[in-house]
Amino acid sequence: MPDNIFPLDSAKSFEDQEKLGHNRWHPEIPPVATVKPGDTFRVDCREWFDGAIVNDDSAEDILNAPLLTVHKLSGPFAVEGAQPGDLLIVDILDVGPIPQEDSGPLAGQGWGYTGIFSRNNGGGFLTDQFPDAYKAIWDFNGQIATSRHVPEVRFEGLIHPGLMGTAPSAELLAKWNKREGDLIATDPNRVPPLALPPEAEHAVLGGLDRGEWQRVGSEAARTAPPRENGGNQDIKNLSKGTRVFYPVFVDGANLSMGDLHFSQGDGEITFCGAIEMGGFMDLHVDLIKGGMETYGVKENAIFMPGRVDPRFSEWIAFSGTSVTLDGEQRYLDSHLSYQRACLHAIDYLVKFGYSPEQAYLLLGAAPIEGRLSGVVDIPNSCSTVYIPTAIFDFDVRPSASGPHQVDPGIGAPKAANA
Amino acid sequence: MPDNIFPLDSAKSFEDQEKLGHNRWHPEIPPVATVKPGDTFRVDCREWFDGAIVNDDSAEDILNAPLLTVHKLSGPFAVEGAQPGDLLIVDILDVGPIPQEDSGPLAGQGWGYTGIFSRNNGGGFLTDQFPDAYKAIWDFNGQIATSRHVPEVRFEGLIHPGLMGTAPSAELLAKWNKREGDLIATDPNRVPPLALPPEAEHAVLGGLDRGEWQRVGSEAARTAPPRENGGNQDIKNLSKGTRVFYPVFVDGANLSMGDLHFSQGDGEITFCGAIEMGGFMDLHVDLIKGGMETYGVKENAIFMPGRVDPRFSEWIAFSGTSVTLDGEQRYLDSHLSYQRACLHAIDYLVKFGYSPEQAYLLLGAAPIEGRLSGVVDIPNSCSTVYIPTAIFDFDVRPSASGPHQVDPGIGAPKAANA
Amino acid sequence: MPDNIFPLDSAKSFEDQEKLGHNRWHPEIPPVATVKPGDTFRVDCREWFDGAIVNDDSAEDILNAPLLTVHKLSGPFAVEGAQPGDLLIVDILDVGPIPQEDSGPLAGQGWGYTGIFSRNNGGGFLTDQFPDAYKAIWDFNGQIATSRHVPEVRFEGLIHPGLMGTAPSAELLAKWNKREGDLIATDPNRVPPLALPPEAEHAVLGGLDRGEWQRVGSEAARTAPPRENGGNQDIKNLSKGTRVFYPVFVDGANLSMGDLHFSQGDGEITFCGAIEMGGFMDLHVDLIKGGMETYGVKENAIFMPGRVDPRFSEWIAFSGTSVTLDGEQRYLDSHLSYQRACLHAIDYLVKFGYSPEQAYLLLGAAPIEGRLSGVVDIPNSCSTVYIPTAIFDFDVRPSASGPHQVDPGIGAPKAANA
Amino acid sequence: MPDNIFPLDSAKSFEDQEKLGHNRWHPEIPPVATVKPGDTFRVDCREWFDGAIVNDDSAEDILNAPLLTVHKLSGPFAVEGAQPGDLLIVDILDVGPIPQEDSGPLAGQGWGYTGIFSRNNGGGFLTDQFPDAYKAIWDFNGQIATSRHVPEVRFEGLIHPGLMGTAPSAELLAKWNKREGDLIATDPNRVPPLALPPEAEHAVLGGLDRGEWQRVGSEAARTAPPRENGGNQDIKNLSKGTRVFYPVFVDGANLSMGDLHFSQGDGEITFCGAIEMGGFMDLHVDLIKGGMETYGVKENAIFMPGRVDPRFSEWIAFSGTSVTLDGEQRYLDSHLSYQRACLHAIDYLVKFGYSPEQAYLLLGAAPIEGRLSGVVDIPNSCSTVYIPTAIFDFDVRPSASGPHQVDPGIGAPKAANA
Numbered sequence A, B, C, D: 001m002p003d004n005i006f007p008l009d010s011a012k013s014f015e016d017q018e019k020l021g022h023n024r025w026h027p028e029i030p031p032v033a034t035v036k037p038g039d040t041f042r043v044d045c046r047e048w049f050d051g052a053i054v055n056d057d058s059a060e061d062i063l064n065a066p067l068l069t070v071h072k073l074s075g076p077f078a079v080e081g082a083q084p085g086d087l088l089i090v091d092i093l094d095v096g097p098i099p100q101e102d103s104g105p106l107a108g109q110g111w112g113y114t115g116i117f118s119r120n121n122g123g124g125f126l127t128d129q130f131p132d133a134y135k136a137i138w139d140f141n142g143q144i145a146t147s148r149h150v151p152e153v154r155f156e157g158l159i160h161p162g163l164m165g166t167a168p169s170a171e172l173l174a175k176w177n178k179r180e181g182d183l184i185a186t187d188p189n190r191v192p193p194l195a196l197p198p199e200a201e202h203a204v205l206g207g208l209d210r211g212e213w214q215r216v217g218s219e220a221a222r223t224a225p226p227r228e229n230g231g232n233q234d235i236k237n238l239s240k241g242t243r244v245f246y247p248v249f250v251d252g253a254n255l256s257m258g259d260l261h262f263s264q265g266d267g268e269i270t271f272c273g274a275i276e277m278g279g280f281m282d283l284h285v286d287l288i289k290g291g292m293e294t295y296g297v298k299e300n301a302i303f304m305p306g307r308v309d310p311r312f313s314e315w316i317a318f319s320g321t322s323v324t325l326d327g328e329q330r331y332l333d334s335h336l337s338y339q340r341a342c343l344h345a346i347d348y349l350v351k352f353g354y355s356p357e358q359a360y361l362l363l364g365a366a367p368i369e370g371r372l373s374g375v376v377d378i379p380n381s382c383s384t385v386y387i388p389t390a391i392f393d394f395d396v397r398p399s400a401s402g403p404h405q406v407d408p409g410i411g412a413p414k415a416a417n418a
């Protein structure tokens, strides 16, 4: 294995490690290590809640998940010679759960979790239909995931980092804070909130001088959304073998990563929506000097997915349009049409004996494809969701003989909103 | 070939054929033919503008495209024994351009077209950035498409019907008219409009008694949007070998189809966005009696894509988030984030020498994948667009040596808004 | 469709057509047409037995199949400017059964056949185990094949020409006759024979002056084997979208083709082993001048398979080693180890209720993969055969619950050796 | 990670480990551990020469490779309840190089090797053309392999065990010795030999009482060939996610494995032909009681390959027929036709600047496909070899502009036969 430049001890909390990472974006967080273009190195990553979610049959931990503390990021790592305007090449040579540890209390030690957040604690894509908290624990066997909470499915993980990105410049950070603050101001008391403002109390800022944490923490960006620097993109296809090109906004680029997923469906629809875990990444970095101008990149990452994703050849697919459940016609709303497509898939799976929340958890965790199929046919956009039929232990196709009945087992643990 | 139950003569207009199709949805349009469950049959399909778009180097025809007349549909075809509540199984055994005719004035005779509609005539996904009309003609060589208007690309078509669906019941039609009318009423003079209301003058209603055309035409639904009956879904993956399950709303199901595409990218983003053509479909139908209840289907089609799509293994992908070009933060807007992803792809391709409209036309026509990658990370949704690298005659990947320069040739014909 | 430069009338025999093809290889057979580099054209192809095999439930026609008359080839087609030493580029733009004819007495009219030749009439790969003649008729539905003689399977055809190649020079032809004659001479009375010598009586030599047929026919090469010019390679992967590079041995290259297959497994193991049919090919040709030297090609074709083959993701595979059924150890004999792998697959399928000959016919016709897995591990080579599980209507995987039992139906028709 | 029931210390030789494996097949070798049906466990595996091949630029070690000592196998592992006649299910949950060790003197510590054996020491598939010894060292970066000895290629490894199998019964072992001895007796002094007889001096027999080693070693089977028990099949597709069904010949099944490969082309053509390495396997076992009879299995393994192999979509392919380089016609010899196909591929690659031995080493190591394309077209079989174009850093397709010229660098180290 390559040199591990950010080792984590599974027996210690994120803040008690030899090297301290961070959970906010800010240009003043100093690099925890420096690498050269052409270097290969390993980085350990802690699961995003640092052990708050446990391997049991209750969803109380999901109900009370400490969202102010996320994401636990490894880095930043400076790349020698990187300057604003460059493209940083990041090759994901490998990514996986915590090596050599297949049991233990920490997600990534042979298991991971998917949660449906309650509406009062972040919510999810279908929070109107699923206002309470639910959890599913997934066991890893090689690259295969199974769950006692979602029976009769098994699938190869599409392992990837949910979050990776470069540090913002001060100007870029100011822009984020302005535009997100403006959005919050339109409905400041909304539940769930429209966006998450800076928050100093739970900020962890790596090697930054402690005397600066209050000031920097009160302006550092929360890590929930993806932004110009990549960040929490939750693109399931950033799997082993992927090459990403990130824009560079500060000297050294200051790359960070975390939020590893054993698998995820397109959209990460339950919010805590992938199979969350800690683990490791083996990375190779390089630079295209001046690449942002050369390739027309201002504010986004470019990537080329790897070649070793699980290979499926048959899917059952569901479409949705931009009409609300109440029958209201919305104008070309692809977010809504994907919600409707997912609800149609859930309606279907329920006929096989799954509870609605089991079906929802499955769509969040399995390698489903979510596509923007039609975006111009006024007034309805058309989104589609594709489920590989091979993930089911039974024949999931419609037929004259009717649906197989799954034994729902102990079901998905639930914790109701107070 | 199977029996052709809806033949079209390429030398005659849609309305002068032996059997008359339709261009509106209405339960009173009588079946043009009746088939049995288990039957296999062929249907010819006319291109959606019935020949108004020609194979030349001008975009005047796109500027003035007759949107009131679309889509030219084949059918309806009644299926014996089909009743409301059933699922209609439709197997797409084959679909292709007009057989045995590889040259001529009609799209489908060895060629097809992609258009960018002007803002004053429908617009498109990126109409703010591309307010004028543009056109690209694509030549077919076997399953390969190339264009004199978009040089140095060649790709295997992903041939499919943009539109297929069952007839609505009177109740369902009333629901459509109500909800779409309500939407239009919120901004009745918008350009482009929010939705398209019934319009009797250009309605074509098949074998319906002419005396009824005015009444029925004034309540029949326009075919632009996809709806509960399937319809203009523009799902590029409905290719050869696909099985679709449609809900049945009227006795006989009354299946219709048209809007054939030689290829299309996810979203059909230029509106006239696929490679439009006429051609044929070979279909096999069957029924799952009572299948809507059995499989939890109320208002959507289910489908299983075929196995013979073009196979790619390398893509270059671009992400976008829900921040407008003006920098305004929107809340989890996947429509916007896909627009931004497509604009990022265009910015990139322009660096290789394509004009922005050439790049836009290419994204509409080539088998690109559009994915809803992240839909919960407040406030930014993350959409991604994947372009297969193999469709380019050159190496399209970013590298230290910089982008290859395409010879843009004669470019894409343009016709400006008046 | 492209210009058809070799049309065939399904109602007439191969020798009564407007243009006469050939069934032997000889440099003196004159071109039936001439094309230019860059040209696209259509060619009809007659099934290899010219209608001798019929769509019924008897195998008498297979027992008496007229091997002296094959293959019925379309061509030769001269390419302007082609000279010995060039590489001829042939793009297979399309290939399929007889267009617009889906019923009729000729294979290719909506159906095709697979035969097991009897040992006394050619034999096959497993002739010691299957000395009698058998037949299976396959029906085409779009790209799907099914058979009343091999129940409970259905698969997408991998349509391709079994035979395509350039004309040999006189020198090359002499070399063939010498080396094959030498082989025959080692065991001239063997049944089945070791090779097939020239035979003038049934030779068809296109536009060659009739006065020359006896002389030329007595030296022209039979078309059974693949040779330096390509020829009867029976490579299932030469499907739509394939580009082939043939060596050129005579001025004009003189390309011919035929022996179309709706599908075939690797090896074409039953000899008449694919799903045989007539049909059409759309071709595009070009030249690499001097390409044989430039690319090190002396005596073989190079090819790049197309992108639209049926896509499978799960297979059940069987291995074999080079030990005979009698237990004799052979030295690294990959032919034998593939026989043993196929026999293992047959033993397995028989447990599901198929007759051995049904299983054998299926392996010949379905898109199975045959691989040379190990060729150096003395004394045993290891060959493997992979069957896609998706071609079966039932679950074909081994499990604790034991094999599903197929209803063998009417079985595969048999005609015993006299 | 699962419990490691066969740990190996990289600093110690195979024979000095805590648990001793074996390098011969014999029913009397006692199990080194016992597992239950349903168990998951890890096993370390030593590279087949136990460190004799080193990471340098000389091929002297390949010239003198100690063939009498191979293969170093882990096991045997008994499975509780397994009895002759059962099928043993083995799931390959994971397989990879030595975990957490990416540098060091042992193959598997971040690197592996491919060798061409000299004719006097085993030879290879093309030993007549390549009589001397050559070596290539491959470096691992995540799942990517590159070599300083074979420049301008890089590919994802298709990691698999070359060897896995169950113990033979005494009867089966006697059968092997008889038939292989009979073969050797036909030409006992052949170089390279026809087969490898039992040899007691270098036999390692695990936990068998030392007093028995001479007797048992003199009848135990060498591990070079694959046989009824699986064994050294060198099937490149036994990668992560594969399920294998082995016949059981002795109580407990007594499963053993080793000979790990980071990658291999079909055939493992250079003999030491894959990228050889040590590493680990994570396995899950289960039983189908009486499965041999139920599924018609007498003497072979059945397997279902995994879903996460590297995915390619474009290949350049070469065919070969059963005519020797000297022009002699052989009868349907697929071994020969695959040799000729490989030689054609080498002739082609040489035109790009590779030395013949670099090309040969590449074909052995990269994930090439070797297919039995035609096996019945007397007198020529047709074999084909497919090279994925994406493994090259340059465009490897034939074109009018001629081949790119590779910088062959230091070349592949050579050691000539004395």
Ligand SMILES: [Zn+2]
Pocket: A162, A163, A232, A233, A234, A259
């Ligand atoms: Zn995330």
Ligand SMILES: [Zn+2]
Pocket: A048, A162, A259, A260, A261, A272, A273, A274, A276
């Ligand atoms: Zn996450």
Ligand SMILES: [Zn+2]
Pocket: B162, B163, B232, B233, B234, B259
């Ligand atoms: Zn459409």
Ligand SMILES: [Zn+2]
Pocket: B048, B162, B259, B260, B261, B272, B273, B274, B276
């Ligand atoms: Zn359309």
Ligand SMILES: [Zn+2]
Pocket: C162, C163, C232, C233, C234, C259
């Ligand atoms: Zn053939």
Ligand SMILES: [Zn+2]
Pocket: C048, C162, C259, C260, C261, C272, C273, C274, C276
């Ligand atoms: Zn044939």
Ligand SMILES: [Zn+2]
Pocket: D162, D163, D232, D233, D234, D259
């Ligand atoms: Zn081996």
Ligand SMILES: [Zn+2]
Pocket: D048, D162, D259, D260, D261, D272, D273, D274, D276
């Ligand atoms: Zn090996």
